[in-house]
Amino acid sequence: MRVLFTTQPGIGHYRPLVPFARALVRAGHEVSVACAPRFRDQVQETGLRCVAAGIDYLQSDVTTTFPDLPPPGPLRAPKMLAIWREEAAVAMARDLVALAADLEPDVLVHENVEFGAAIAASRLGIPHVAAGALWFRPDLVGQFRHLALAVMPRSWVAPDEVLPATVMFIRSEGAGPAGEPVPPWLAELPSDRPLVHVTMGTTEVTRTPGLYETTLAALRDEPLSVVVASGNDPAELGPQPDHIRVERFVSHGAVLPRCRAVVTHGGHGTLMACFALGIPVVVVPVNADQPRNAARCEALGVGRSVPPASRTPEAIRDALREVMTDDRYAARARALGEEMAALPGYDAAVGAIEDVARRP
Numbered sequence: 013m014r015v016l017f018t019t020q021p022g023i024g025h026y027r028p029l030v031p032f033a034r035a036l037v038r039a040g041h042e043v044s045v046a047c048a049p050r051f052r053d054q055v056q057e058t059g060l061r062c063v064a065a066g067i068d069y070l071q072s073d074v075t076t077t078f079p080d081l082p083p084p085g086p087l088r089a090p091k092m093l094a095i096w097r098e099e100a101a102v103a104m105a106r107d108l109v110a111l112a113a114d115l116e117p118d119v120l121v122h123e124n125v126e127f128g129a130a131i132a133a134s135r136l137g138i139p140h141v142a143a144g145a146l147w148f149r150p151d152l153v154g155q156f157r158h159l160a161l162a163v164m165p166r167s168w169v170a171p172d173e174v175l176p177a178t179v180m181f182i183r184s185e186g187a188g189p190a191g192e193p194v195p196p197w198l199a200e201l202p203s204d205r206p207l208v209h210v211t212m213g214t215t216e217v218t219r220t221p222g223l224y225e226t227t228l229a230a231l232r233d234e235p236l237s238v239v240v241a242s243g244n245d246p247a248e249l250g251p252q253p254d255h256i257r258v259e260r261f262v263s264h265g266a267v268l269p270r271c272r273a274v275v276t277h278g279g280h281g282t283l284m285a286c287f288a289l290g291i292p293v294v295v296v297p298v299n300a301d302q303p304r305n306a307a308r309c310e311a312l313g314v315g316r317s318v319p320p321a322s323r324t325p326e327a328i329r330d331a332l333r334e335v336m337t338d339d340r341y342a343a344r345a346r347a348l349g350e351e352m353a354a355l356p357g358y359d360a361a362v363g364a365i366e367d368v369a370r371r372p
Contacts, residue, residue, distance in 0.1 A: 013036075013041045013042070013118045013119070013365075013366060013369055014041070014042045014044075014064075014115060014116055014117045014118050015033075015036050015041055015043050015044075015114075015117060015118065015119055015120075015121055015292070015365065015369075016043075016044050016046055016108070016111070016115055016117035016119075016120050016121070017029050017032075017033055017043065017044070017045045017046065017060075017121045017122065018045075018047070018065070018066075018104060018108065018119075018120060018121070018122040018123075018126045018128060018129040019045065019046075019047050019051075019122070019123050019126055019238050020047075020048045020071060020096060020100070020123065020125060020126050021048035021050060021051035021054075021066075021069060021070050021071055022046055022051075022070070022071030022072065023054060023301045024071075024213055024279055024281070025049070025056065025071070025123045025125070025126070025171060026045075026051070026123070027281060028055065028143070028144025028145045028163060028280070028281055029121065029123055029143060029144055030058050030060070030364075031058055031071075031185050031358045032143050032144070032161065032358055032361055032365075033121075034046065034059075034060075034119060034288075034358075035358035035359050035361065036362055036365065037060075038357070038359075039362045041362075043060060043061065043062070044061045044062070044063050044115060044117075045060050045061065045062050045063070046062075046063050046064075046065035046066070046104070046107070046108060046111060047062060047063075047064070047065065047066065048064070048065075048066050048067060048068045048069055049064040049068045049332035050068050050069065050070050052064065060304060063111055063115070064107075065104055065108055065111060065128075065161050066100060066103050066107055066109035066128065067099065067103045067104075069098050072244075072354050073255050078092075078095060083221075084220040084221075084297075084298065084299070085360055086299055086303075086320065088299055089299035089300045089353075090099065091198065092300075094123065094260060096125045096126070096127055097127050099123075100113075100127070100128065101126075101127035101128040101131060102128070102131075103128070104126065104127075104128025104129070104131075104132070104173060104313055105128040105129075105131035105132040105135070106128075107128075108120070108128060108129065108132035108136075109132050109135055110241070112132070112136050112230065114287075115139060118138060118183040118369040119138060119139050119140065119141060119365060119368060119369040120132065120138065120139075120140040120141070121140070121142075121143050121365065122131045122140060122141070122142060122143070123142070123143065123144050123145070124142060124144065124146050124147050124155060125143060125147070125152075127155070130154060130155060130157070130236075136146055138369075139159070139368045139369060139371065140157070140158055140160040141158060141160075141161060141365055141368060142155045142156050142159070142160045142161065143161040143163075143221060143361070144161070144280075145163060145164075145279075145280030145281060145284075145301075146160055146161075146162045146163075146164075146179075147301050147304075148169060148173040148174050148175055148255035149173070149174065150174050150177070151340045153174055153176060156176035156178050156179065157178070157182050158178060158217065158368050159178050159180065159364055159365070159368045160176050160179040160180065161180055161182050161361050161364065161365075162179055162180065162182060162265065163183075163184050163280075163284060164181060164182075164184070164280070164349070164352070165181065165287075165348055165351040165352040165355065167312065167348065167351060168185060168308060168312075168348075170304075170307075170308060170311070178339075180356075180360075180361065180364050181355050181356075182354065182355060182356060182357065182358065182360070182361050183286075183352055183353060183354075183355040183357045183358075184281075184284040184285065184288050185288075185353055185358070186284070186285050186288035193266065194266050195259075195262075195263070195266060197257055197259075198239070198257075198267070198270075200257075200267070201237035201238075201239070201254075201255060201257055202237050202254070202255050203237075203339075205235055205236050205237040205255060206236055206237070206272040206273075206336065207236070207237045207238075207239065207267075207270050207271050208231065208237070208238050208272060208273050208274065208275065208332065209234050209238075209239050209240075209241070209262070209267050209268060209271045209274045209275070210224070210227055210228075210231070210238060210239070210240040210241070210270060210274075210276075211240075211241045211262065211264075211274065211275075211276050211277075211282055211293050212224065212227075212241075212242075212243065212277040212296070212298075213243070213276070213277050213279040213282065220298050222323075223277075223296070223298065223322070223323075224242055224249055225239070225249065226323055226324065226325055226328065227240075227275055227296065227297075227325075227328055228240070228249065228252070228256065229325040230325040230326070230327075230328035230329040230332070231256065231275075231328075231329070231332070232252075232253060232256070234329065234332075234333075235238060236255060237255050237257075238255060238256040238257065238258050239259070239262055239267055240256065240257065240258040240259065241259055241260070241261055241262035242260060243260065243261070244262065246258040246259060246260060248347065249254045261334040264282070264285050265311075268285055268286065268289055268291065268334035269289060271289075271291055272291070272336055273291060273292050273293065273294065273332060273335050273336050274286050274291055274292075274293050274294070275293070275294045275296065275332060276293055276294070276295060276296070277295070277296055277297060277298050277302050278293075278295040278296070278297045278301075278302035278303075278306045278309070279305075280301065280305065283295075283305060283309070284352070286345065287314065287345050287348040287349045287352060288349045288352060288353070289345030289349065290338070290342055290345045290349050291342070292314055292315050292335040292344075292345045293314065293316075293335065293345075294310060294315060294316050294317075294318060294328060294331045294332050294335060295309050295315055295316070295317045295318070296317075296318045296323060296328065297317065297319060297320070298320070298349075303319065306319070312344060312348065313341065313344040314341060314344045314345040315335055315341060315345075315350055316331035316332075316334055316335055317331075
């Protein structure tokens with residue numbers, strides 16, 4: 013079977029697709045990834061074949077291509093979604109149809125907001141599959157026509173969300189491969205303090221004015237050891253006390269298993285990794301699905317939310333103290349992780365994709 017993946021050119025969009033692609037390769041299938049040419053290196057770093065398609069931009073530098081976008085924050089998300097559904101979808105669909113002449117895919121697999129695959133699949137007469145961090149909104153229902161592989165527990169779906177009949181819930185890989193080497197600097201942090209990780213996802217989010225500065229101010233005088241993944245040059249955040257370490261990137265596989273709590277923007281992958289390990293969270297949402305995810309964390313009792321209007325050091329500090337001192341948050345996070353652990357894994361998803369591709 014020949015499978016062509018499609019993604020918007022951002023790590024947060026692409027990363028949830030990688031375990032599916034690798035599982036298909038293990039099963040002996042031919043896999044390619046269609047993406048913006050400037051995103052080629054990030055795809056090739058994961059060991060997958062890349063073909064160029066769609067508008068050539070990077071989400072981390074999105075305003076270069078789309079200068080009319082609002083600054084990072086709540087106003088940007090609706091405009092970006094409109095671009096993905098219109099201009100970007102048309103360009104991707106056109107290129108996918110052209111690529112199909114050589115690649116002859118049996119099925120297209122796409123992330124939640126890559127809309128060109130559904131258009132191209134219809135023109136080519138083949139099925140398309142949505143996979144990864146799915147967002148069950150009524151206006152996105154067309155993305156789930158054939159199969160929706162949702163990396164989440166069933167209870168993560170809110171009662172008022174549209175659950176497609178084609179959904180299959182898949183177990184998350186969690187923080188990543190077990191046994192990742194521990195960075196030497198981690199041992200330099202005070203070992204007699206609980207470890208907290210601060211991670212705000214992609215560069216688009218991390219450049220939200222004051223996001224990290226406010227969070228660091230909340231934690232500066234707390235009796236914690238803190239590991240911060242800034243997504244940018246750590247020097248931009250200035251000098252820090254001995255109990256706070258700022259790095260550009262941090263391996264979740266090395267750090268999360270040692271954490272008592274995580275402060276995050278509420279990206280889907282980060283949250284699922286936390287829950288797989290029973291870690292409670294404080295969510296400081298910025299845009300896209302993050303406010304929804306923050307609300308869901310509060311509804312399930314696995315964390316606290318600090319929305320933009322309340323984003324002060326005091327609010328973040330109080331929320332973190334609560335999730336770390338009230339054992340019910342960690343207990344509910346563990347329960348969510350246990351629910352997820354009982355789900356089928358990525359190899360089972362391969363069988364579902366094979367079934368879809370065989371349908372007449």
